[in-house]
Amino acid sequence: xxxxxxxxxxxxxxxxxxxxxxxxxxxxxxxxxxxxxxxxxxxxxxxxxxxxxxxxxxxxxxxxxxxxxxxxxxxxxxxxxxxxxxxxxxxxxxxxxxxxxxxxxxxxxxxxxxxxxxxxxxxxxxxxxxxxxxxxxxxxxxxxxxxxxxxxxxxxxxxxxxxxxxxxxxxx
Numbered sequence: 001x002x003x004x005x006x007x008x009x010x011x012x013x014x015x016x017x018x019x020x021x022x023x024x025x026x027x028x029x030x031x032x033x034x035x036x037x038x039x040x041x042x043x044x045x046x047x048x049x050x051x052x053x054x055x056x057x058x059x060x061x062x063x064x065x066x067x068x069x070x071x072x073x074x075x076x077x078x079x080x081x082x083x084x085x086x087x088x089x090x091x092x093x094x095x096x097x098x099x100x101x102x103x104x105x106x107x108x109x110x111x112x113x114x115x116x117x118x119x120x121x122x123x124x125x126x127x128x129x130x131x132x133x134x135x136x137x138x139x140x141x142x143x144x145x146x147x148x149x150x151x152x153x154x155x156x157x158x159x160x161x162x163x164x165x166x167x168x169x170x171x172x
Contacts, residue, residue, distance in 0.1 A: 001100060004050040004062065009038040011059040012052070015085050024118050024150050027143045048078055049104040053093045060088040063097035065105055068114050076111040082127070094127050102131065106159045115155040118143070125153070133157045 004012075017031045044050055050064035061084035068077040080101060082094050105113055115133055117124045129135075133155040141149035 001051055001053050001096065004041055004045065004052050004064070006038045006041055008052055008059060008062075009034040009041060012041075012062055013037045015059065015062070015083050018086055019083060024143070024145050024148075025121060025124070027118070027145060027150075029145060049101055049108070051097055051100050051104075053084075053088075053097055055088070058085075060085050061093050061097060063094070063101045065101055065110070065113070068112075076109065077114060078105060078110045078112075079114045079116060082124070089123065095130065098127060098131060102157070102159065109160065111158065111160045113157045113159055115157075117153050117155065119151050119153045125155075128155045128157075131157065 013032050013034045013036070016026070016028075016037070019025045020028050020031055041050060044064055044066050047067070048065040050062065052062045053060045061082070063080065063082040065078040065080050068074050068079045080098065082098055082101075084094055102113065113133075115124075115128050117128070119125070119138065125135075134157070136154050136156050138151055138153045140151045142152055143150040
């Protein structure tokens with residue numbers, strides 16, 4: 001496992017495009033190109049972590065966090081994304097990536113981590129709940145992809161149990 005670098009963009013695009021094309025796990029419908037992924041990396045990594053899992057010189061998966069909402073009061077809440085290359089599931093890679101992401105978000109004083117999951121998706125739900133995420137809600141028939149209406153569940157993990165705000169000096 002290591003932090004993402006812009007040169008990972010082609011392999012990340014390949015992994016993500018599989019899910020765009022073949023599943024309802026992501027609501028994106030247009031395939032992404034490496035340039036688009038490189039731009040996303042550049043936008044995300046100054047504020048949020050992004051890790052990749054490398055095996056045999058190739059990427060087997062990745063996990064990153066991004067803004068939950070752009071309003072400033074949400075600045076201590078992030079959303080996670082975890083994707084594995086097909087064939088690399090059920091090896092503990094997704095869990096290790098998400099654990100490392102959580103550890104780094106705590107270090108960066110993120111208070112709450114959200115996960116938005118198309119349901120049903122037992123693998124993603126199981127991964128998140130195994131790391132103490134709690135389901136907090138569900139919106140029904142909010143996405144339409146591959147000819148059907150899709151539901152989305154929301155899971156959260158409180159990373160910092162303090163009731164007061166963040167430590168002094170944390171940027172807006």
